[in-house]
Amino acid sequence: MKKPKLFDFDTLVERRGTASMKWEKYKNQDIIPMWVADMDFRSPPAVIRAIQQRTADGVFGYTLTPEDLNDRVVSILQETYDWSVKPEWIVWLPGLVTGLNVACRAVGNDGDQVMTAVPVYPPFLSAPGFSRRSLIKVPLKEKENRWQFDFDRLEQMITDNTRLFILCNPHNPVGRVYTRSELVQLAAICNKYDIVICSDEIHCGLILDKNKVHVPTATLDPETADRTITLMAQSKTFNLPGLGCAFAVISGKKLRHLFKKQMAGIVPRPNVLGYAATMAAFTECDDWHAALLDYLRGNLETIARAIRQIPPLTIAPVEATYLAWIDMRSSGLKSPARFFEEAGVGLQDGIEFDGPGFARLNFGCSRSLLEKALARMTAAMENLRG
Numbered sequence: 001m002k003k004p005k006l007f008d009f010d011t012l013v014e015r016r017g018t019a020s021m022k023w024e025k026y027k028n029q030d031i032i033p034m035w036v037a038d039m040d041f042r043s044p045p046a047v048i049r050a051i052q053q054r055t056a057d058g059v060f061g062y063t064l065t066p067e068d069l070n071d072r073v074v075s076i077l078q079e080t081y082d083w084s085v086k087p088e089w090i091v092w093l094p095g096l097v098t099g100l101n102v103a104c105r106a107v108g109n110d111g112d113q114v115m116t117a118v119p120v121y122p123p124f125l126s127a128p129g130f131s132r133r134s135l136i137k138v139p140l141k142e143k144e145n146r147w148q149f150d151f152d153r154l155e156q157m158i159t160d161n162t163r164l165f166i167l168c169n170p171h172n173p174v175g176r177v178y179t180r181s182e183l184v185q186l187a188a189i190c191n192k193y194d195i196v197i198c199s200d201e202i203h204c205g206l207i208l209d210k211n212k213v214h215v216p217t218a219t220l221d222p223e224t225a226d227r228t229i230t231l232m233a234q235s236k237t238f239n240l241p242g243l244g245c246a247f248a249v250i251s252g253k254k255l256r257h258l259f260k261k262q263m264a265g266i267v268p269r270p271n272v273l274g275y276a277a278t279m280a281a282f283t284e285c286d287d288w289h290a291a292l293l294d295y296l297r298g299n300l301e302t303i304a305r306a307i308r309q310i311p312p313l314t315i316a317p318v319e320a321t322y323l324a325w326i327d328m329r330s331s332g333l334k335s336p337a338r339f340f341e342e343a344g345v346g347l348q349d350g351i352e353f354d355g356p357g358f359a360r361l362n363f364g365c366s367r368s369l370l371e372k373a374l375a376r377m378t379a380a381m382e383n384l385r386g
């Protein structure tokens with residue numbers, strides 16, 4: 001029998017002094033950073049090896065996308081999602097936020113409207129304005145302990161100028177993996193009103209709930225595929241966001257042309273190391289990936305247990321991502337994130353996601369660090385209650 005490989009997610013990797021965005025925020029302060037979405041783990045050994053091999057060449061000239069990488073993306077999308085993609089549909093990008101902003105500029109005209117469901121990852125809220133579009137925010141509703149689309153409200157809020165819906169699936173910060181039937185309903189509305197969908201699927205490799213599967217929006221049906229810009233990367237799953245490598249899949253010829261036109265002369269290609277890491281992540285990291293998901297599931301159980309001990313805080317089930325969206329509305333705290341920061345835990349305030357009264361906790365870290373943070377949060381809440 002093949003022995004499962006062991007990977008070490010427990011050892012604390014010292015990130016202080018490495019210009020890490022996450023850790024520098026609380027430089028010289030005893031605050032555990034649990035905000036921006038990167039993990040404290042080392043990337044898979046195969047990724048590190050691939051980068052080392054590439055740097056050993058010592059030549060870092062302009063690079064084309066390696067042909068075998070496009071082929072690999074095509075075969076992975078086929079195997080994983082039964083999604084038949086042509087290599088020419090793939091557009092490489094230095095990041096998904098770039099892709100979101102390019103999508104906003106590529107669809108419609110100045111003054112048009114872009115719709116999204118809130119709370120959501122902050123660049124969804126800023127990209128329309130940066131692109132001279134206005135933003136329509138449709139609140140997700142909480143039903144049966146799950147965050148869901150409010151389709152009636154969504155449809156009512158569409159106007160003649162609504163051109164684009166930016167979808168986050170899996171959804172950061174609420175942790176939902178939308179079901180096929182939810183996506184079909186959303187796509188039907190977008191098809192009805194001729195709205196393009198930009199589907200950010202960066203978290204698709206981080207499905208923690210074993211009863212859920214990720215359904216790429218573009219696989220629903222040919223009409224939806226033609227109006228969808230899918231954004232993906234290996235960066236969240238394999239902890240490579242500093243390497244700047246992502247891609248869009250756009251099957252619609254006209255839409256792809258408009259997207260590329262907005263990129264022209266402005267958006268650089270990914271760099272050689274980003275490509276090398278992405279290729280390794282796609283080819284040699286399945287064992288690491290499985291071990292990561294198990295570890296994150298353990299972290300999630302640890303959080304759920306701790307939060308149950310500190311009412312009135314609650315979390316909805318996290319179906320995907322390593323981000324817990326904590327409901328602190330009943331706590332009476334004016335600024336929950338600041339309160340916990342003072343207690344030594346750096347969460348991200350819900351206000352940034354259009355979710356006041358909530359805070360997001362990044363649990364992509366070693367169990368011992370997580371337990372330390374949760375102990376601080378528990379003590380702070382107990383103190384508050386007196």
Ligand SMILES: Cc1ncc(COP(=O)(O)O)c(C=O)c1O
Pocket residue numbers: 037094095096097098121168172200202203233235241246
């Ligand atoms: C939904 C979503 N999209 C995009 C990004 C960032 O993408 P990138 O670093 O490739 O710009 C994140 C990072 O947290 C995210 O959660």
